[in-house]
Amino acid sequence: MHINENYRNLKESYLFSNIAKKVSEYSAAHPQAKLIRMGIGDVTLPLPKATVDAMVEAAREMGKRETFRGYGPEQGYGFLKESIAAYYARRGVMLDEHEIFVSDGAKSDLGNILDLFTEENVALIPDPVYPAYVDTNIMAGRRVLYMEANEGNGFLPLPDYAVDADIIYLCSPNNPTGAVYGKAALSAWVEYAHAKSAVIFFDAAYEAFIADPSLPRSIYEIPGAKSCAVEFCSFSKIAGFTGTRCGYTVVPKGIMNGELNRMWLHRQTTKFNGVPYIVQRGAAAALTEEGFGQCMANISYYKENARIMAEALESLSIWFTGGKNSPYIWLRCPNGSKSWDFFDTLLKEANVVGTPGAGFGNNGEGYFRLTAFGNREATVEAMERIKELLG
């Protein structure tokens, strides 16, 4: 057998293991310290009641012969695809049901869709970045080019026509920076993709955090996107499904006269067997009027955390992105600190844990990520401590 030696080129990321190690060493030395964790990108509020009720009912259906369900369609049940199509239609984006593929999450699809592309494709990926975009390309031996995201462009890089790329990764609202692309910038990317015969992978996992109606929540709000962009979305952040696992990918029929859509259908029917019926019922419940109201109440809770955090940083005159239409805040470390030095200071002096920006790429050095997924009291207290430390 011949193994795929590209795997040997993967760099182990020590970001979260280093954080865990530093935190546990500090806790052991200071058992009285009340640490507040603002480093995780995971939700903490329970699932909306409507989704739990739907899953309990679906589990019971599976226990009765008359309502039992075996293999479902690999690309998702019609009832869920219709709910997703209606969710887009409310924003004026019309999708054909056969363009929507339900899956176990955006992370799986972002990796698996690379099956459809040869190793010759050049991937264009922002720095800083969600590490899986890079690793999934390294695994296939693809060349990765970085686009510079920095304070100069508000961590929202625009296309450079001197660069040739085949696969363009955009994430908006961005993880880790919380920055959100406007329509003009996304239009520039769509134009660039057409000029280069490239495909855009648009990661919209955080779209439900966008409140500003002038900001696009889907790349398909941009004319021309349906012939060059694949969109990845998920119930993880909409409905708290990080441990419940349901996402969806839109592969429009406008790309390559429908060939990419047919290839993805072939890939999914051959290497995937659908999402649990129970989970699909839960996801559909999240998009009902009642369920979506409960989802938005949870998102409002996190966004109020973000607002409190943003207000504290503004009062300290610290530069940051995010915090308004995103659960992430990306701040410049005070006094020119490096990321890990600021991590240590915050841990030791304020007992607050965040994520050093340097862990997300070269351009993250000197920056720091805080997340709004904690509880209100802890968020308020963390900001009090930070104001006292840096004020």
Added chain:
Amino acid sequence: MHINENYRNLKESYLFSNIAKKVSEYSAAHPQAKLIRMGIGDVTLPLPKATVDAMVEAAREMGKRETFRGYGPEQGYGFLKESIAAYYARRGVMLDEHEIFVSDGAKSDLGNILDLFTEENVALIPDPVYPAYVDTNIMAGRRVLYMEANEGNGFLPLPDYAVDADIIYLCSPNNPTGAVYGKAALSAWVEYAHAKSAVIFFDAAYEAFIADPSLPRSIYEIPGAKSCAVEFCSFSKIAGFTGTRCGYTVVPKGIMNGELNRMWLHRQTTKFNGVPYIVQRGAAAALTEEGFGQCMANISYYKENARIMAEALESLSIWFTGGKNSPYIWLRCPNGSKSWDFFDTLLKEANVVGTPGAGFGNNGEGYFRLTAFGNREATVEAMERIKELLG
């Protein structure tokens, strides 16, 4: 962008769509006909009560802040991996918890694991065969060699040292033939794999149907297998999880000094995000004493169907494999009929729907698959009709 043109070499399978078309045409012309369907490979009995109860409880846990779960470990929760390890230990197979990877099903893993192997590997695949083995290799441009499964070898081919292969697919109990390898035959395959430095992909999805204690339910019952074989298994047929989605793959640390295990871990943590917590609780409940008893009661029901079918075929002196330690019966079409001709005869003269063997490969021509997943009354009646037709 450069698409993966190997996808253009995939042959569309019209097997199940042709069956559906013929059945619907016949039904339209004969609305009074009471058709009995014995073509599907899907379970029909409801989920065991213990699994439903566990999933209802887990769904409720997700609705409360104290018991809510976000992202879980990509490779599965410890509680489920321990249950799986104990399930193997009861058969004398000892597995390290880190060799077990919980997933959304064997179909996904059988496709995704090919990520770890270059396109130079030659795949050795039985004919007739479960079509996904072939298609997942064609998608990556790999050369596929077939091993001949036929009446002469009881549809259980043995290694041919004149053939060089890198990846060997074995499925036992077999889909579609129902044939089950004994220990001597599997030992010969393990020896061959070592001689050729090949890896065996052992598909054990139907192992729970094996009652004969002399037949291996896991390839790890064979000495030497832990350094050359990956085993794929699933709760689909053990616990009726075809629409609930949970499987597991064992990648022993004995293969390539642990490198394959580390690569699969890297692949799964990068391109997968774990199985729903709710579903993992259901799967763990299926392996408790109470839950497993309920699973085995369902399997006994299907096996009694298979026994009734086997008895009818024996009374007609029709040659077949399977039916004893498998939910499938693979029979030689009477009077030298071709597969599709026998399909038409059975549909028109007995109103019974099966699957033409020719749909599973060249060696399937002249054979026919019946499945034992229907209900008792329909199975009994179908056999009465077949006996009347062919007796």
